[in-house]
């Protein structure tokens with residue numbers, strides 16, 4: 001919450017510095033600000049994301065010292081890092097698994113935002129900057145996956161860059177795609193520019209996170225009740241209360257991260273990426289990393305290439321306008337039984353789309369019979385993707401705006417303080 005500064009320089013050096021570069025004041029005021037006193041563990045994922053971003057930056061910078069962005073050497077460079085470089089066996093999987101963990105945290109952070117109405121007035125800018133971060137994360141993740149130059153790297157890059165060839169007219173689409181490639185195919189120049197951009201994007205993400213946290217300090221955090229802070233009794237200072245809570249959550253998250261890292265480091269990757277890239281041999285299944293699967297399912301759900309691409313990008317674009325689609329005056333879905341129901345179906349739809357994205361479109365969800373040749377026929381994944389894609393969009397429009405008008409919310413506590421005290425007494 002914006003207000004007067006809590007920093008009171010005591011020593012001569014502090015006073016001298018504060019008059020010239022009030023950096024300590026900035027740090028103190030960033031950490032000691034009134035936060036709602038009822039934040040639950042879903043509010044720790046912002047801090048978890050910040051830690052994961054640092055993990056990615058530190059491991060990435062060291063990996064870049066040993067990596068070679070050349071088609072003849074990239075694959076071997078990853079092997080070299082894992083086998084010969086000091087602690088390379090740890091750093092390389094840490095970076096690869098870390099990317100997945102960061103996306104996991106980002107998705108939880110985003111679903112939390114939707115459920116508790118954190119995107120809504122007055123936090124629209126926090127949400128929009130968050131969405132820019134998400135887009136940058138998607139781009140960084142995609143380009144990072146190309147760097148090991150395995151089969152999934154190159155074929156993933158071929159599929160995704162080719163999406164731009166759907167831009168009409170055909171000549172324009174081809175030009176854009178070749179401009180992205182830096183040639184006439186995914187090759188050395190593509191790898192080189194992806195490496196350069198993959199190194200750049202995380203720093204843009206850092207800049208965006210600074211804006212994100214700055215915007216957060218204007219209204220302070222939302223909270224599980226969605227009710228705004230009214231009096232001091234509704235608040236706690238962020239430090240030490242939430243620094244300690246965040247620290248605990250970070251340790252638990254890092255334990256889960258370590259479990260994947262040490263016991264199943266390859267579980268989130270694809271075995272084909274242990275085969276060096278070969279542009280002449282297309283893998284039987286081309287699948288992106290798990291965190292793109294829902295969008296991949298949408299892309300394949302639509303029979304027309306351009307419409308498929310538009311659907312996929314539309315699924316991300318619609319998130320940008322979420323603050324204006326959720327028209328309910330009540331922020332938190334805790335008090336909105338209908339919105340809550342549709343939200344949980346939405347979460348299931350996203351998970352279902354992820355499942356569809358990992359399957360071949362023609363695979364059967366369930367068989368209804370056999371054709372003359374004896375092959376099973378039935379309800380395919382492409383059909384399931386279509387239904388779930390429709391629900392994905394319907395949730396944002398028209399379900400959310402209509403619910404905002406017609407839903408009768410449950411009674412809400414008078415304040416954050418009242419909600420906490422009722423909870424302590426067991427009335428909540």
Ligand code: HEM
Pocket residue numbers: 042043044045046047049050053106109110113116118119123126127129130131132133134205209212213216220221222223
């Ligand atoms: C590197 C990625 C990110 C970092 C480091 C980050 C960091 C943070 C932090 C520290 C907070 C305050 C604590 C909390 O509410 O958990 C926060 C709040 C928030 N973030 Fe993020 N964030 C990231 C990505 C995103 C994304 C992708 C979105 C959504 C598109 C998003 C939307 C929000 C919203 C709406 C809030 C306000 C929450 C509230 O007060 O209820 N953030 N973020």
